[in-house]
Amino acid sequence: MTAIKIAVIPGDGIGKEVMQEALKVLNCLQEQHSSLQIETTIFPWSSDYYVQHGCMMPNDALATLQTYDAILFGAIGDARVPDDVTVWELIMPIRKHFQQYVNFRPIKSLPGIASPLANGKEIDFVIFRENAEGEYSDSGGRLYQQQPQEMTIQNTIMTRIGIEKIVHAACDYAKQHGKTKITSATKSNAIIHSMKFWDEHTSKTVKQSSPALQLESIYIDALVAYFVERPQNFEVVVASNLFGDILSDLGSAIVGGLGLSPSANLNPEKDFPSMFEPVHGSAPDIAGKGIANPIAQIWSLALLLGHQGRPDLEQLIVKAISAVLQEGVVKTADIGGQATTAQMGDAICQEIINRTLTAGGV
Known part of the structure; x- marks a missing residue:
């Protein structure tokens, strides 16, 4: 089976932190589901990259990204770089060059919120x-x-x-x-x-x-x-x-807030890779504290898998998120709890494992 190739751009601020949890969930899925083959490549294109190189991404970045099936994006924004630079030199070129003319955003009540x-x-x-x-x-x-x-x-x-x-x-x-x-x-x-x-x-x-x-x-x-x-x-x-x-x-x-909401920048024809990202920004006020909510990033990963022909795994992730929130033991600060970013990611992974074992694997 051909592996799904995902380009990963963590970006700035909490983008790096929530992306780590999304990749943790992805690794968990691969361990539990032998039918899922994923290859990820992390690209350091960010405000740090801009400070070092004077550009948000290299000249051949779009050609590089076009060789991937999908892009998983974190967040962008840093006080050292004007916002119009981070947007128009990274996000906008990707959306426009790859004809991602659909921005899809689900607005859905979640249990426990x-x-x-x-x-x-x-x-x-x-x-x-x-x-x-x-x-x-x-x-x-x-x-x-x-x-x-x-x-x-x-x-x-x-x-x-x-x-x-x-x-x-x-x-x-x-x-x-x-x-x-x-x-x-x-x-x-x-x-x-x-x-x-x-x-x-x-x-x-x-x-x-x-x-x-x-x-x-x-x-x-x-x-x-x-x-x-x-x-x-x-x-x-x-x-x-x-x-x-x-x-x-x-x-x-x-x-319930931006920390819960995913989005997809879609090229429905799949002539180009689509990009999946949480709707929140880089949140510099809490960056580095380990308290950001990773659910929006993890749900964005779910949308990516659904778009790549695995709606079963998309639903598994969404159900795992819902189960953790309904139980209410693990909650990050933005939704009234004290859990860390990593603890929320761990809880979702454990729920995925439990549901997979109950179902007898996929």
């Missing part, structure tokens, strides 16, 4: 964020710097193909998982060119995808309020790059 917004009902929806164009486009510039007439232009770029691809992906997911409603984030009453264009092609694409799917378009300012007031009402949310970024962090917060 109380959400003040749940009202006794389970929260369970997903966000499809357009990930390759939109508001996060490197188009624009400044004129007359340091003069009274100084000005700047930042262009939003939306293409018909880009909109259709992200909406198709959302619709395909809905049909595969028995969902009937697509919610589109818009602001076409005020952003009359790009967002009206978004609305038009979102509507056409949903109609073409399936007559059984219902589309609701909600202005972004109202939508963030509805996320708080009635999060149980959503099934599949599709949004532009900026709107999706904001909504997905809000969604993570309403089910």
Whole structure:
């Protein structure tokens, strides 16, 4: 059986710490499941690398990454390097070059994690964020710097193909998982060119995808309020790059925090490797203390395995995470406990071992 090749980029801050636990879980899976063959290569591309070399990654980095099946990413960000440098010289080139136009983020209630917004009902929806164009486009510039007439232009770029691809992906997911409603984030009453264009092609694409799917378009300012007031009402949310970024962090917060939430930057056609990462940042305030929650990173690993054709192992990891949280003995500080990063990783591994033994192995 051909091994799955994973490029590992731990990055900065707590990224290195939570990545260690994800790799611990991966090693545990390989020990328990002989059918799983994984080859990992760790790349030191980070702010440390930038300080030493003057760049976030070498010139041939993308060519190197393209030889891998998937990328497991930690977190990026360091006070020594401007944020726009870390983002636009590492994350953005990977997303855009590998056409990872889907940013997929599950928003799901977990056992043992109380959400003040749940009202006794389970929260369970997903966000499809357009990930390759939109508001996060490197188009624009400044004129007359340091003069009274100084000005700047930042262009939003939306293409018909880009909109259709992200909406198709959302619709395909809905049909595969028995969902009937697509919610589109818009602001076409005020952003009359790009967002009206978004609305038009979102509507056409949903109609073409399936007559059984219902589309609701909600202005972004109202939508963030509805996320708080009635999060149980959503099934599949599709949004532009900026709107999706904001909504997905809000969604993570309403089910327990950024330390719990994974994400996937997907090239659905698998022409290029996809990248899987937690939604939290490098958290320099707690870096090195060994208290970061590794669940988001471990869950991101689960999404990676599912994307690589092992949904059984994806579900095993998610069930192990849920079981540890439900038991409530091991919790990191962000969810009301005192456990270390390593203790949470160990607890999830032990649960994986227990479940595998109970099932008789895979």
